[in-house]
Amino acid sequence: MKQDSETEMLKEYAEQDYKYGFVTDIESETLPPGLNEDVIRFISKKKDEPEWLTDWRLKAYSIWKKMEEPHWANIDYDPIDYQAISYYSAPKNLSDGPKSLDEVDPELIETYNKLGIPLEEQEVLAGVAVDAVFDSMSVATTFRERLAEKGVIFCPISEAVKDHPELVKKYLGSVIPRNDNYFAALNSAVFTDGSFCYIPPGTKCPMELSTYFRINEQNTGQFERTLIIADKGAYVSYLEGCTAPKRDENQLHAAVVELVTLDDAEIKYSTVQNWYPGDKEGKGGIYNFVTKRGACRGNSSKITWTQVETGSSITWKYPSCVLHGDNSKGEFYSVALSALKQQADTGTKMIHIGKNTKSTIISKGISAEKGQNTYRGQVMINKSATGARNYSQCDSLLIGEECGAHTFPYLDIKNKKSHIEHEASTSKIGEDQIYYCKQRGISEEDAINLIVNGFCKEVFKELPMEFAVEAQRLLEVSLEGSVG
Amino acid sequence: MIKIKNLHVEVEGTKILKGIDLDVNAGETHAIMGPNGSGKSTLAQVLAGHEDYEVTQGSVDYLGNDLLDMDVDERACEGVFLAFQYPVELPGVNNTYFLKSALNAHRKYRGESEIDAMDFMELISDKIKLLNLKESLLKRPVNEGFSGGEKKRNEIFQMAVLEPKLALLDETDSGLDIDALRVVSNGVNAMRNEENATIVVTHYQRLLNYIIPDFVHVLVDGKIIRSGNKDLAIELEEKGYDKIIEGIKT
Numbered sequence: 001m002k003q004d005s006e007t008e009m010l011k012e013y014a015e016q017d018y019k020y021g022f023v024t025d026i027e028s029e030t031l032p033p034g035l036n037e038d039v040i041r042f043i044s045k046k047k048d049e050p051e052w053l054t055d056w057r058l059k060a061y062s063i064w065k066k067m068e069e070p071h072w073a074n075i076d077y078d079p080i081d082y083q084a085i086s087y088y089s090a091p092k093n094l095s096d097g098p099k100s101l102d103e104v105d106p107e108l109i110e111t112y113n114k115l116g117i118p119l120e121e122q123e124v125l126a127g128v129a130v131d132a133v134f135d136s137m138s139v140a141t142t143f144r145e146r147l148a149e150k151g152v153i154f155c156p157i158s159e160a161v162k163d164h165p166e167l168v169k170k171y172l173g174s175v176i177p178r179n180d181n182y183f184a185a186l187n188s189a190v191f192t193d194g195s196f197c198y199i200p201p202g203t204k205c206p207m208e209l210s211t212y213f214r215i216n217e218q219n220t221g222q223f224e225r226t227l228i229i230a231d232k233g234a235y236v237s238y239l240e241g242c243t244a245p246k247r248d249e250n251q252l253h254a255a256v257v258e259l260v261t262l263d264d265a266e267i268k269y270s271t272v273q274n275w276y277p278g279d280k281e282g283k284g285g286i287y288n289f290v291t292k293r294g295a296c297r298g299n300s301s302k303i304t305w306t307q308v309e310t311g312s313s314i315t316w317k318y319p320s321c322v323l324h325g326d327n328s329k330g331e332f333y334s335v336a337l338s339a340l341k342q343q344a345d346t347g348t349k350m351i352h353i354g355k356n357t358k359s360t361i362i363s364k365g366i367s368a369e370k371g372q373n374t375y376r377g378q379v380m381i382n383k384s385a386t387g388a389r390n391y392s393q394c395d396s397l398l399i400g401e402e403c404g405a406h407t408f409p410y411l412d413i414k415n416k417k418s419h420i421e422h423e424a425s426t427s428k429i430g431e432d433q434i435y436y437c438k439q440r441g442i443s444e445e446d447a448i449n450l451i452v453n454g455f456c457k458e459v460f461k462e463l464p465m466e467f468a469v470e471a472q473r474l475l476e477v478s479l480e481g482s483v484g
Numbered sequence: 485m486i487k488i489k490n491l492h493v494e495v496e497g498t499k500i501l502k503g504i505d506l507d508v509n510a511g512e513t514h515a516i517m518g519p520n521g522s523g524k525s526t527l528a529q530v531l532a533g534h535e536d537y538e539v540t541q542g543s544v545d546y547l548g549n550d551l552l553d554m555d556v557d558e559r560a561c562e563g564v565f566l567a568f569q570y571p572v573e574l575p576g577v578n579n580t581y582f583l584k585s586a587l588n589a590h591r592k593y594r595g596e597s598e599i600d601a602m603d604f605m606e607l608i609s610d611k612i613k614l615l616n617l618k619e620s621l622l623k624r625p626v627n628e629g630f631s632g633g634e635k636k637r638n639e640i641f642q643m644a645v646l647e648p649k650l651a652l653l654d655e656t657d658s659g660l661d662i663d664a665l666r667v668v669s670n671g672v673n674a675m676r677n678e679e680n681a682t683i684v685v686t687h688y689q690r691l692l693n694y695i696i697p698d699f700v701h702v703l704v705d706g707k708i709i710r711s712g713n714k715d716l717a718i719e720l721e722e723k724g725y726d727k728i729i730e731g732i733k734t
Contacts, residue, residue: 427575430572432572433572433573433574435534435535435556435572436568436571436572436574437574437582437586438533438555438556438557438560439532439533439556439557439559439560439565439566439568440560440582440586440589440642440646441557441560441561441586441589441590441593441646442557442585442586442589443557443589444557446585446589450574450577450581450582450585451574451576451577453576453577454574454575454576454577454578454625455575455576457576
């Protein structure tokens with residue numbers, strides 16, 4: 001996997017360097033702060049996009065201009081100045097980065113070590129200029145070949161625009177329209193890149209699309225756009241993110257992820273998010289305003305969102321499912337941790353339209369230190385959704401005295417022949433529990449990890465095995481020192 | 485093994501123990517008896533290291549070390565085990581996993597490697613038979629949804645796995661029916677040897693018919709007012725605490 005990651009990284013960088021030229025003056029490749037139509041045309045031109053996409057972006061921009069930033073979420077942050085952000089900067093030349101791990105913040109290295117990330121991967125994550133190992137190039141080629149053999153298309157979305165315009169045109173914005181919300185509109189106008197994935201009918205993607213993403217993610221930047229389509233009877237498991245904290249100078253992130261499943265298709269989308277949470281006062285952390293939605297268009301299709309959110313200073317995220325197809329299923333499994341001064345307002349929407357549609361929501365919120373954790377969920381059962389079922393379970397765990405947990409479940413039931421269940425609980429890690437563990441010889445920190453892992457078990461078991469282990473370790477590292 | 489000298493303990497400013505002296509040697513079983521509120525459980529908790537209990541005077545020497553200077557988990561790893569009067573529930577934490585973590589913490593403290601998974605399963609299947617516990621309890625979260633008797637048996641089961649040097653049994657008999665009492669006592673007795681010691685804290689003499697003590701101490705109002713052999717427990721049961729207290733006063 002390590003080799004894959006290095007190769008892909010290098011390949012990406014190599015391609016970009018080629019695209020923009022080695023000799024180009026860096027200054028001229030970065031736009032000054034500000035957003036207007038010229039900026040959008042510039043981005044579109046840089047990416048060599050067809051006219052329809054330029055127009056699509058411009059339309060999104062005009063929609064965004066008329067919208068207002070939403071403030072209904074239970075989060076508190078300084079106003080964002082959208083004109084102070086630069087919306088395009090050329091990918092950095094590798095030589096700008098640190099020359100070796102010695103030049104990287106020791107605290108970051110310590111965290112990598114705690115997470116057990118191999119040295120070579122640490123270099124990639126920290127943006128160290130690594131030497132090209134041409135020998136491993138073949139690994140990546142094999143990887144792409146294996147996918148291509150099955151007819152799976154997996155590439156940067158900018159590449160898909162050129163190579164598969166019919167698919168992009170058909171599905172882009174079809175799940176999350178440009179006017180869906182403020183951040184989605186902004187993303188539609190200025191997105192720089194992201195992933196595109198198409199699984200042809202009857203095909204089971206031959207591998208977890210995780211390794212690839214760990215690398216690919218490096219270049220996606222702050223306005224990332226992902227589109228995944230599983231055609232009839234297709235299956236794919238996709239993992240986004242990385243347990244390792246990454247350097248990132250962009251404070252605002254506004255990604256859009258759209259998933260589409262046709263008849264009998266299934267997408268499992270798993271996220272592990274560990275962006276910089278800011279310091280103890282909550283300064284400097286990432287603002288993560290993400291729109292993620294899947295449409296189960298086909299009958300008996302299924303979409304599963306699994307997320308482990310431990311990073312960011314602000315998390316605003318509601319991965320949702322629109323269950324159009326009869327007998328389709330939507331699932332949402334979430335662990336969200338807010339420590340330090342982090343604020344997370346996260347949850348899901350399950351929109352039942354088709355008959356006998358089913359949805360499951362398991363949300364586990366953990367608050368520690370001064371963290372504030374909010375679950376916000378909506379279950380909507382339309383008139384047409386006869387026989388629909390939903391099961392929701394929202395549990396909160398509090399560690400310490402200064403944190404908070406909030407739950408806002410919205411239910412909107414328009415069909416009497418449906419069945420919904422909701423369970424919620426809030427508990428605190430008690431001193432008596434820690435004392436009991438300690439009396440059995442278990443240290444305080446291990447005691448907390450035991451209790452937290454017990455609390456998250458139902459979600460972790462939905463993650464691909466290796467990531468479940470990593471996620472568990474990530475929680476342990478994130479909670480370190482939060483009790484005392 | 486343990487030498488308690490002139491131990492004074494307060495809880496939130498209230499004096500509970502007012503000068504306890506007690507020596508327990510390896511191979512011995514001591515029973516601490518006394519009426520409600522006499523400070524029996526306080527003695528057990530303070531030896532385990534509960535932070536709500538403040539030692540204002542006195543010392544406790546445990547195997548040549550100052551016990552009061554050690555943190556709770558350190559005491560545990562040094563072989564002090566408290567069977568709780570009210571075992572605590574740990575939702576979501578698998579009983580087997582918990583026990584394995586505890587055992588490995590002990591092993592790590594002693595500089596040993598983690599126990600092999602197969603060896604561990606063998607160990608617990610041996611010990612669980614001793615306590616006549618249902619195997620299904622191993623897969624459940626620690627103490628959650630256990631009956632009162634199951635909780636108490638689970639305590640002794642943990643004790644059997646961790647093999648402490650000094651076991652403190654705090655009202656282990658409360659909430660047990662006669663059959664469960666016999667099972668628990670048999671478990672405790674099976675573990676007794678020349679290397680370890682047991683302090684049994686109890687209100688009733690009943691338990692002492694099964695776990696026969698070498699010494700019995702009567703604790704009243706924070707002080708040990710009488711010590712004797714197992715016959716003292718029977719005398720207590722016959723006469724009641726009041727008579728014994730009166731006998732001392734006159």
